[in-house]
Amino acid sequence: MPARNTPRTVDVVVVGGGPTSLITSFILAKNGVDVMIVEQYEREEQAMYGRACVLYPRSLELLDLNGLYEHMADMGFIIRDSVTINDGKVVPGRGWHFVQDVINGHCCLDFCLNLRQKYVEDAVKSALDQVNPKIFNAPVKFLNYTVDNSGTFPVTSTLHLQSGEFIHVRSKYLLGADGGRSTVRSLSMIGFPGTMSPHKWVRLDAVVKTDMPCSRMTATAIESQEHGNVLWLPVDHGRTRIGFVFPDELYGEEGKGVTVDMVMEEAKKALRPNSLEFVTLDWWTVYAIGQRVAEKFRDGPVLLVGDAAHTHSSGSAQGMNTGIHDSTNLAWKLAGVIKGWYKEDVLDTYSTERRASAQRLIELDRDVAALISGKIPDRFQAPPGSDANEYLDRVFRESAGFTVGLGISYAKNVLNRAHAWERQPTSVPVGHRAPDARVYRHGSPVPRRLYELAASYGRRFTLLVFAGEVQPEGDATRLNRPCAEKYRALRHYMDSPGAFSRNLADVFQLLTILRGEGTLQVSETLGALPLGRAVHDLSGEAYAQYGVDAREGALVALRPDGIVGCVAPLDGWTALANYFGEFVHPAVQRAQKAVKKDVSFAVGELSVEGQEETHAVLQRSK
Incomplete structure (x- = not known):
């Protein structure tokens, strides 16, 4: 991004180039807001695969409301069912069945779309380029910012260009969409309390061969004696996402000794007694889980979205979905305030609504992460010898509406206003998702x-x-x-x-x-x-x-x-x-x-x- 083409004054600077950033920026730009995205890595240098891969029905609805679903509809793997495998055989009525049970009859987009984050980003980036191809700027490193509330553009961001030049960009708002290690959050001195899960998780994408039933038909939960509840998920381009808990004794000191051969061998053990052969391995990782929520999502003209505001495991496939909820909650409010349609305090509802939802997610995630790992949390007071998979099934079913997004709701505020009518005109409460029909x-x-x-x-x-x-x-x-x-x-x-x-x-x-x-x-x-x-x-x-x-x-x-x-x-x-x-x-x-x-x-x-x-x-x- 040559300095001479750099806008010195914009409405919003967005730090980070992931799906949360792109979706927020797309909605802002469609509403005539002047946006500048800065991403420190070239697209080719970013992780090509891995990361999130499941889009639940409510996320699809939100993308559709904003004209983005059609850009990715043909690329993903559509899932309408699930099976559970134990000892190589299908176990009826357990596992991920809760997803379809809560979807059926409540949503016109009655499926999950399995599409890896790279392709979601590609689709939204393509839509954004049609609005304004100059919004996305990479590689540009965001260094710091200052706030002076005396002017129309109170935030001044310092950026480091690839040429080595340092420039200053003034904006009305600064959005931190720069992930769990967010520079914007750190500079804002916003606390990020939480805990680190003791479990280490494997995620990998590959073309595989297996004799496991239904391997390319639906989502599968494999109940493994050695690796807890194993995720098996068909995704785009003929790939399969596999996820499981990695043994502590193999992880060692900070995971430095983990190799691709070890990961593939453990994946084969997780599938036993079924066979597993790797044809092509796109990507793999072994990681620890941080379950954290920022103390606030807004500090004056600075706002946090996505992983910059909350982090959790991928046990319930919430990462990208939660980011989409953040983006579509914030973007219309921010656009309306900037354009003069809404009063400033509308922005406060973003923080109160989405932070409460993130806190509930973290509470759910602690249970799910432990149960997937084969450990039953003490709060369940389970009898000795209890099956963690039965408790996992119970947690999934009780939280099903929240997990797939159709049951997410917000408390009463200036945007969610209930009246005590003598006779309620509808049965849908304010603050809840509007049904489709x-x-x-x-x-x-x-x-x-x-x-x-x-x-x-x-x-x-x-x-x-x-x-x-x-x-x-x-x-x-x-x-x-x-x-x-x-x-x-x-x-x-x-x-x-x-x-x-x-x-x-x-x-x-x-x-x-x-x-x-x-x-x-x-x-x-x-x-x-x-x-x-x-x-x-x-x-x-x-x-x-x-x-x-x-x-x-x-x-x-x-x-x-x-x-x-x-x-x-x-x-x-x-x-x-x-x-x-x-x-x-x-x-x-x-x-x-x-x-x-x-x-x-x-x-x-x-x-x-x-x-x-x-x-x-x-x-x-x-």
């Missing part, structure tokens, strides 16, 4: 995913307007009468200069969902112009997933990361206005102009008869 555009037999229609690259909240049930009326179908009246009143409010969507910053998109199929034009069925795009829930899947009574309707505000932020009855727009008014910056100057433009454009698409009827409906609702 299949819906249909008017007249189309092809289903669309609700998440697909809600995607906004972290740009907008999606207001789901559950408009109610379509019912027969004469020789046509129209919205049931109680919902129709509320919908017309809502339409009138949303067109008024006082609507929150018009006097607050432009961070809203709307989706109207009708229960059932209408025979008329959507506006005729509704009795008013649709709010945003309109879709039909033909089977009742969406209404059931959200627990909405089709006779009553509801309003559900989805955060850009697919978390339910606020719910209200169909006529409860005042609650939504108060909710958004707490953290969205005002934008009063555009209100009246927007009303005239939007209404005239929407009505202009109707026939003359449709325009007259719609105007009449709107007048009646007033």
